[in-house]
Amino acid sequence: MKIINRYKDTLVLFSFLSVFCFHTLFTHAADSITQGEFIKDGDTLVSNGLNFEMGFFSFNDSSSRYVGIWYYNVSVPAYIWVANRGKPIEGREGLIQMKNDGNLVVLDENKNEVWSTYLSNPMNNSKVVLQDDGNLVLSKEDDGDLLWQSFDHPTDTFLPGMKIPVSDEMKDTIIFTSWRSKTDPSFGNYTVGIDSKTSSPQIVIWEGEEKMWRSGYWDGRLFTGVSNMTGYYQFGFRLNGDEKEERYFTFRKLNESDKVMFKIDWDGYERMYKWNENEKLWNVMQKEPVNKCEFYNHCGSFGVCDMSNSPICGCMKGFEPRDKDDWKNENWSGGCKRRTPLKAEIVNGSGSVGEDGFLVQKCMKFPDLAQLVNDGNGIVHDSEGCEATCLQNINCTAYAYVLGIGCMVWYGELVDVQNQDNLGNKMSIRLANSELGDGDKKTKIWIIISAVVGVLVCLGIFVWLMLRFKRKLKVSAASRSKNSNLIVSGGIKSREFSAAFSESTEAYSLEVNKLSGPELPVFNFSYIAIATDDFSEENKLGQGGFGPVYKGELPGGEQIAVKKLSKRSSQGSEEFKNEMMLIAKLQHRNLVRLIGCSIQGEEKLLVYEYMPNKSLDFFLFDPVKQAQLDWTKRFEIIEGIALGLLYLHRDSRLRIIHRDLKASNILLDEDMNPKISDFGLARIFGGNQDEASTNRVVGTYGYMAPEYAMEGLFSIKSDVYSFGVLLLEIISGRRNTSFRHTDDSSLIGYAWHLWSEERVFELVDPSIRDSSPKNNVLRCIHIGMLCVQDSAARRPNMSSVLLMLESEATTLPLPKQPLMVTSMRRYDDVEVHTECLDVSNDLTVTMVTGR
Incomplete structure (x- = not known):
């Protein structure tokens, strides 16, 4: 009998320990709570995939406690959402509770509500779940209907998976608000959101009521004013829906395992962070504004900011500073004014004036406050129609036709304009006819001067060649016999190669020798020109990013391929030097062989072995x-x-x-x-x-x-x-x-x-x-x-x-x-x-x- 009782006692004890351990494990791994349940300070919710954690937190030795969500198991805390950001709890007696009316609330030490989900209709079967994307979701327990979610009430952080609605009314747009300081989550001075009241949505940072930075307009791939943005359809930003449906921005990570977030930090800068597990730190992948020109309207109306210039502010063509003294003192806030009034601005119509026209400006960050043109039957679908629409309105200052957006026009002053190298934004600015005419006259004058100079140069070359030809006729027969082993290649005598190579080689090769060293032969430019029949179209093999490639033949019959650096090439002198120095040092049967190079002024050539079967x-x-x-x-x-x-x-x-x-x-x-x-x-x-x-x-x-x-x-x-x-x-x-x-x-x-x-x-x-x-x-x-x-x-x-x-x-x-x-x-x-x-x-x- 004692044995049986001892067995029963052991069984009861084992059952109790099993339940206790299971309950402890369940509590630790719980990702949800239901009505009547609560979380004490010190306990947390952890999302099912162990990505995010929710609970109480504080900074340093402060007694102020906040309820928030952060990345789980990351040594450098990253708080992505805070509930009671304006009402901290003093001490560690706070609770997170699901009330019987279905609301999730945060209670202080006196059981007063400091934060709530504020559901208007009571629910008796709701629960809250911390999802693996960082979203805290309050829903009905029986059918899963959504009642409330933290993604609709963000603080300072945008996460992949969030949807940011795009609405014509700013009050309907999600706004992210910065912290007051690094250790104070209360409402700060900076906000960021989507401004879609103009032609196309754009991201804007505000300092109080004033714009601090904007991204430029969304063109279906990217925000046109962000210079370091790439437009990949499968990851990155994407605008879903259309004008008839709810539209919203989302962001998709390149790798699902990455820990990524966008924050409007307490100092007013928007930053993209990515967790580096090896270095145990958050890397800043992107930051806006990135320089002085990025700050909103830094150079004033009709001013253009360009970080490559000194000073960085200048006026658009046809404009001049409103206050030249302020401009000299680098106070550019006053901006610029027209140098010549438009036709409609001429007082009493005095003076003879032609029609206004447009000056095309390239590589620009489009000005703010653009309007999308609609002709009554839909958006204007071509550039000509866009120009005509702008000309018909005397208040139209500029226009741009942009793929993915349509016809954008600007009325009044042009603000927040920036020069952006390597971006393809092009806009047309309205100018008085005389401003355009001066440019045309100067252009014509330069064309005439260039033509005259060109003719004179050609005549000089012709005379020089004639004199050389006469000297060659006086060469003795013995001398010709001595050089009889020189063959004719491609219809050009090898003697001409020798002459071309010998002339001024020292002058042209000095620069190359400094770069290439003894491993790379240097050719005279004229020598290669003769080999390629003066770079004729018949010898052109193709076109690459470097420039055109020509086939040629050296005196000994060796065929060559010549790459000629184009002045309009997307690559430049650095790429030329890079290739010249690198490939000269590389020898392998599966690498193309570089025979030599040539530099004469701006003319740069690379000479390769010829590949008869092309690419x-x-x-x-x-x-x-x-x-x-x-x-x-x-x-x-x-x-x-x-x-x-x-x-x-x-x-x-x-x-x-x-x-x-x-x-x-x-x-x-x-x-x-x-x-x-x-x-x-x-x-x-x-x-x-x-x-x-x-x-x-x-x-x-x-x-x-x-x-x-x-x-x-x-x-x-x-x-x-x-x-x-x-x-x-x-x-x-x-x-x-x-x-x-x-x-x-x-x-x-x-x-x-x-x-x-x-x-x-x-x-x-x-x-x-x-x-x-x-x-x-x-x-x-x-x-x-x-x-x-x-x-x-x-x-x-x-x-x-x-x-x-x-x-x-x-x-x-x-x-x-x-x-x-x-x-x-x-x-x-x-x-x-x-x-x-x-x-x-x-x-x-x-x-x-x-x-």
Whole structure:
């Protein structure tokens, strides 16, 4: 009997401990409370995925306690929402409680309400849940109907997953309000929200009632005034809905695991933070305003702010300072005034005056207070109609036709204007006819002067050539015999090459020698001009971001390819020097060989070995020629590119990141062997350097790794991403950007779609699909999917890629679904071609982006 009783006692004790432990575990992991339940100071709610935590907090040794939400398990607290921000609780006797009427409340030590959800209709079955996106949701327990959520009542932080309504009435727009100080969550002096009362929504920071900064207008891809913003459709900001429906902004993270937030900080600056787990700190990824010109209307009406100028403020063309003394003292608040009145402003109509016209200004941050034109039948749909509309209204000061927005016009003074290099905003400013005429006259005068000078120069050259020709006629027959071994190449005598090369070589090569060293031969410009038949159109091979490329032939019969730096090139002298110095030091069978260079004044040339089969894209994306690339040849090309990249990353005496690997930069020799070319954008890494950042993102849309395009971070893994895109293009015979009008948006998205449905062999180019070894092809697709992973850490390095390609015994990890499925800044049906920066399918581009 005692044994039985002892067993019962043990069982009861075990049951009690089990219930107690289970209750403790449940309490710790709880993400919700229901009516009648409460949370004491010291206890917390934790979201189901362990992303966010809710409870009481304070600063330092302060007795003031607040109820808030913060990122869970982060060593540097980041409070994203505060309930009782204006009414702190003194001491640690506060409670968070679900009342019987269905409201969530915060009670102080005397059980007085200091904060509530203030539901007007009592509920007897509600509960509150802390969700994994940081949203605190109050809903009905039986059917889940939403009653209240913290995302509708934010404090100072915008999180991915929030919806910010876009309304014509500011009172309906969510406003984020800064803290008063770093340790005081009460209402501060700065607010940020969406201003949509004008032509298109824009983000605005206010200091009290005054605007402090604005983002510029949303054009369907990005905010036009933010210089470091990139327009990616699958992540970043997006405006959902249309004018007839509720419209709202959302933000999508590049990687779902990232801890990201936007804050209007207590000092008035809006910052984007991202948690760095390795360094245990919050990195500032973006900050606005970023400089003096970003502050609202810094140069006054009709003034233009430009950080590249000194002083930074200037007047628009046709305008002058209102107060020249203030302007000299760098007090620009008064702005500028018209130098010549418009036709309608002429008093009593005295004087002969022509019609007003427009001056086009490029690379501008559009002025504030634009109005969207509607002609009664809808928005004006072309630039000509926009100009006509502005001309018909005497109060219209300027207009701009913008893809994604439509026709914008400005009335009265133009405020908050900024010059933004590398952005494509273009607007037309109304000026008096005489202001436009002066410019036309000056232009005509310069054209006439240039023409006269040009004729004189041509005559001088002609006379000089005639004199040289007469001297050549006097050369003795013996001398001609002595040089009889000089052959005629391409219809031009080799003697002319010798003469051209010998003349003034010393003068022109001095600058080059300082840059290139003894490893790079220097050619005289005239020597190369003769070799290319004076850069004739017949010898032009193509056009790249650097400039045109010409075919030529040296006296010995060696064929060459000459890259000529264009004055309008998106690349410049730095890229020229970079490529010249880098490639001269690199020697590998899968890298194009640099023969020499030439500099004469502004004329800059790079001379390469000639590749008779042009570039890979010439064959790969041509429906007829791609059949010449069977699977064996394509695999050899893939392997050759991988070997070339491995040499750059690991085996060369310099560690090189190419940064612009794409099909058009893979040249093919007479045996169709691949050679990597175009090192103008490459960067050298130190021996222990793994990653670097830049404020100048360069590369080609469709090939840039997400972390590089969005954050300016680049490494050898950036090249791996580009290689992955190229590998998938080689297998499929299709450009990454050819899917932009499909549901998959990109080749990467299409490949993942087929992969997830186990139909990935359908990715293979139909011209070779039936003749290709299935297992080998599938393995290469698998490798390509690993190379285009969103996270750089998940991508293999090139040595691993080669091992995977060459050894089928190597086990391949499974790829994760890529979020980045497009790399084109685009509209639904219009390719973007900016005025200040030419962007096309396969053109190298430069963007300014910040970190």
